[in-house]
Amino acid sequence: MSDTMIRFDNIQKKFPGVYALKGVSFSVKKGEVHALLGENGAGKSTLLNILHGVFTATDGDVYIGEEKVNFETPVEALKYGIAKVHQEIHMVECLSVGQNIALGFEMQKHGMLDYQDIYRRTDEILQQLGCRFKSKDSISGLSVGELQMIAIAKSLYHNAKIISFDEPTASLSNAETEKLFAIIEDLKKKGITILYISHKLDEIFRIADRATILRDGTYIMTTKVADITKEELIKNMVGRDVSSYAVRLKPPCVQEEVVLDVRKLCGNGFRDISFVLHKGEILGVSGLVGAKRTEVMRAVFGIDKKISGEVFVHGKPTDIKSPQDALKYGIGLISENRKSEGFVPVMSNAMNMGLAALPSFYKGIGLDKQLIYKNFETYGNKVQLNIMDPEHLTQNLSGGNQQKVILAKWLATSVDILIFDEPTKGVDVGAKAEIYALMEEFVAEGKSIIMISSELPEVIGMSDRIIVLKEGRMSAQVNRDEFSETVLLGHAIGE
Amino acid sequence: MKSYTRELSTLLALMIIIVIFSAIAPRYLEISNLMDIVEQGTVNGFLAIGVTCAIITGGIDLSVGSAMAVSIVTCGRLAVAGVPPLAVVVIGLGLGALIGTINGLLVTKMKLQPFIATMGTNSVLRGIAYLITGGWPVLNIPKEFRQIFQYSIVPNLRMSMIVLVLMAVVYSFVLKKRKTGVYIYAIGSNEEATKLSGVNTDKYKIMAYMLCSMGAAMAGMVTLARLGTGEPTGGEGYELNAIAAAAIGGTSLAGGKGSILGTVLGALILSALKIGLVVVGMDTFYQYIATGLIIIVAVYLEVVQQKISGMFSKKKKTA
Numbered sequence A: 001m002s003d004t005m006i007r008f009d010n011i012q013k014k015f016p017g018v019y020a021l022k023g024v025s026f027s028v029k030k031g032e033v034h035a036l037l038g039e040n041g042a043g044k045s046t047l048l049n050i051l052h053g054v055f056t057a058t059d060g061d062v063y064i065g066e067e068k069v070n071f072e073t074p075v076e077a078l079k080y081g082i083a084k085v086h087q088e089i090h091m092v093e094c095l096s097v098g099q100n101i102a103l104g105f106e107m108q109k110h111g112m113l114d115y116q117d118i119y120r121r122t123d124e125i126l127q128q129l130g131c132r133f134k135s136k137d138s139i140s141g142l143s144v145g146e147l148q149m150i151a152i153a154k155s156l157y158h159n160a161k162i163i164s165f166d167e168p169t170a171s172l173s174n175a176e177t178e179k180l181f182a183i184i185e186d187l188k189k190k191g192i193t194i195l196y197i198s199h200k201l202d203e204i205f206r207i208a209d210r211a212t213i214l215r216d217g218t219y220i221m222t223t224k225v226a227d228i229t230k231e232e233l234i235k236n237m238v239g240r241d242v243s244s245y246a247v248r249l250k251p252p253c254v255q256e257e258v259v260l261d262v263r264k265l266c267g268n269g270f271r272d273i274s275f276v277l278h279k280g281e282i283l284g285v286s287g288l289v290g291a292k293r294t295e296v297m298r299a300v301f302g303i304d305k306k307i308s309g310e311v312f313v314h315g316k317p318t319d320i321k322s323p324q325d326a327l328k329y330g331i332g333l334i335s336e337n338r339k340s341e342g343f344v345p346v347m348s349n350a351m352n353m354g355l356a357a358l359p360s361f362y363k364g365i366g367l368d369k370q371l372i373y374k375n376f377e378t379y380g381n382k383v384q385l386n387i388m389d390p391e392h393l394t395q396n397l398s399g400g401n402q403q404k405v406i407l408a409k410w411l412a413t414s415v416d417i418l419i420f421d422e423p424t425k426g427v428d429v430g431a432k433a434e435i436y437a438l439m440e441e442f443v444a445e446g447k448s449i450i451m452i453s454s455e456l457p458e459v460i461g462m463s464d465r466i467i468v469l470k471e472g473r474m475s476a477q478v479n480r481d482e483f484s485e486t487v488l489l490g491h492a493i494g495e
Numbered sequence B: 001m002k003s004y005t006r007e008l009s010t011l012l013a014l015m016i017i018i019v020i021f022s023a024i025a026p027r028y029l030e031i032s033n034l035m036d037i038v039e040q041g042t043v044n045g046f047l048a049i050g051v052t053c054a055i056i057t058g059g060i061d062l063s064v065g066s067a068m069a070v071s072i073v074t075c076g077r078l079a080v081a082g083v084p085p086l087a088v089v090v091i092g093l094g095l096g097a098l099i100g101t102i103n104g105l106l107v108t109k110m111k112l113q114p115f116i117a118t119m120g121t122n123s124v125l126r127g128i129a130y131l132i133t134g135g136w137p138v139l140n141i142p143k144e145f146r147q148i149f150q151y152s153i154v155p156n157l158r159m160s161m162i163v164l165v166l167m168a169v170v171y172s173f174v175l176k177k178r179k180t181g182v183y184i185y186a187i188g189s190n191e192e193a194t195k196l197s198g199v200n201t202d203k204y205k206i207m208a209y210m211l212c213s214m215g216a217a218m219a220g221m222v223t224l225a226r227l228g229t230g231e232p233t234g235g236e237g238y239e240l241n242a243i244a245a246a247a248i249g250g251t252s253l254a255g256g257k258g259s260i261l262g263t264v265l266g267a268l269i270l271s272a273l274k275i276g277l278v279v280v281g282m283d284t285f286y287q288y289i290a291t292g293l294i295i296i297v298a299v300y301l302e303v304v305q306q307k308i309s310g311m312f313s314k315k316k317k318t319a
Helices: A044-051 A074-079 A097-102 A115-128 A144-157 A174-189 A201-207 A230-238 A293-300 A323-328 A338-342 A349-361 A369-382 A399-411 A429-444 A456-462 A485-493 B005-024 B031-056 B064-080 B085-108 B114-133 B143-150 B159-177 B179-196 B201-227 B238-248 B260-279 B285-318
Strands: A004-015 A018-029 A033-037 A059-064 A082-085 A162-166 A193-197 A210-215 A218-224 A258-267 A270-278 A282-287 A306-313 A331-334 A417-421 A448-452 A465-470 A473-479 B152-154
Touching (some): A018 A193, A033 A044, A033 A201, A082 A144, A097 A115, A097 A144, A174 A193, A193 A201, A201 A230, A210 A230, A258 A293, A270 A282, A270 A473, A282 A293, A282 A456, A282 A485, A293 A331, A293 A417, A293 A448, A323 A331, A338 A399, A338 B179, A349 A369, A369 A399, A399 A429, A456 A485, A465 A485, B005 B260, B005 B285, B031 B201, B031 B260, B064 B085, B064 B114, B064 B201, B064 B238, B085 B114, B085 B201, B152 B159, B159 B179, B159 B201, B159 B260, B238 B260, B238 B285, B260 B285
Parallel strands (some): A018 A218, A033 A193, A082 A162, A162 A193, A282 A448, A417 A448
Antiparallel strands (some): A004 A059, A258 A306, A465 A473
């Protein structure tokens, strides 16, 4: 087969005691967009890491064209024309755009850096990508989407034949995502082979030609995307039937009582935000990236300063200036940045789960391990944590299970208003459904949730009511009977 | 709530050092010599268990040497003026708490980097120590005060050692069994996540710096009792030995990791080395080289250990 670009031949990867990949074989055609699908822990990233020389395979070979390659380092792979656009883009802040693109592989003349050449070359690439900034511009002030363009430019600087993307749209706005897709189409036309990992199945159907599914380190199937339905894909990824959509399985349980009343709140980048939250309600917060949804909620929770406005909890005026104030009023927040703001990496599941309720685990003058373990048992079971080992480090769990630990941390407190920012970001399909179920259970107990979500199907499926923000202002309030993607997008864009 | 592998390896290192020196010079193993190691490690022990608290939050305290000096001259003055010895100790600890609060406020409320903030207070405190005595030492410290720490219960076992053990136990209890300690570790590992869990992180950071300077104040009082005079130059440069003891004992300068037991063992390693080199008759110049090498090896072992446990965690992740 002359049109085969990459061939994985019986790739195995063994970490001490456990197989991450158990003999995976499949081919990727030249110039196609090939999606790698599977739940977290299925082995997608391990496979990519082997392709890029981050890991070496325990057994098996990687072929590029007819040649056996088996890279030992990422630099080796890069020199061969295999580049990766990471999920989180890391750039050197103090260097210019062009310097970042050329970093480590600067062109030289007479033993000195040849910036003229570097800037000419990188400007050419940036122009091809349709970027509005130039190579001499500073990195700071660029958006996540723009940084991603630089990462792609970097791949092109290396004349990449193969570019892999790991969750590239996780932090992009809709407009930026569209632009990325246009560029991927363009790269494809140039004959560049694309490997694409994403949890967002809609994207796969938009841009991928074929998809390979992995489950628990084994190869399940490779299929043309056009030949398969979303349900079939999910079924093969999970190995069981799971509803892909966010749907409410229980009847709505919204009560009359207002638990949170935000009036004319102004803060960093937003103003005049007013909304109420009812007992037993899931209030969706929709809007484009940059609409300041997170900022509004951070101000309500007391992380960021409020400029003016009032917040009433259970009808009483409050003066919440810090998260510990918010906790006193029974408000909890789960950040979208799980790693940096969600849990403490050195701590075990039991400790992370107990962190917000620590004062209740005293026995005499010291904390009691048994009480902390008991708390873990109770809430770990409640959220159906997959590894019920209290001493297991939270950082070693999958994204979905980390999210469950954080959720359990708040369940263990007396919090009755939960602000949930992107509840299923980076969470695999199976765990998603479980988190939705937990949210429903929470409101069924007469508690309330504010859910910020960028995924329209999620916000539509789960909310009782939705408020839409646009550029730091309230754009609309939508009731359940009017929910639709068009309506929400319309309010978010403001047409 | 954790395993003691790291402390065991520090203990093992200490034993290896003792075995090596006793093989060369058998008198190293005599009780009086071993107790001398403990005695010599006491002052650094107080400083080090204090500084461990600051380091666990992800910070550092470079002012402990000068805080010690302020404690030496202040307590010296008070003792000479006839203040009852136990009252002097209480005032000394209060002074430590005050210094720690100032450091803590600089780090939290003024948001200064701990390295710079405490470098500043280090200089200020040294100046204050000189000002208090006008540059002269405080002489003739009364016997009653000296006895609090110098009294030997049995030969070679001084009160200062008992006090160190007591303080280490209390600090360990606070760090492992009180929410203060849990928060101190959590802040060092991920301050943002801790804050978002409704924890007043500033308050607990300040408490860590208080614990730190209280250790320094204690070190000052023990030194005062031992020497019988209070030098405003006391403790100069001691902060580095204290940080070294913490690092050898497994405290990570990145924060979130470390233990009082490990630090005490680290302080003992340093003093066992120091005395060992004297006993075998090596030039004391080698002491600097040996100390430096021990620090490098200890921290390197930490890196290796991390790598190994990193492989384990990957295993668990894919499981």
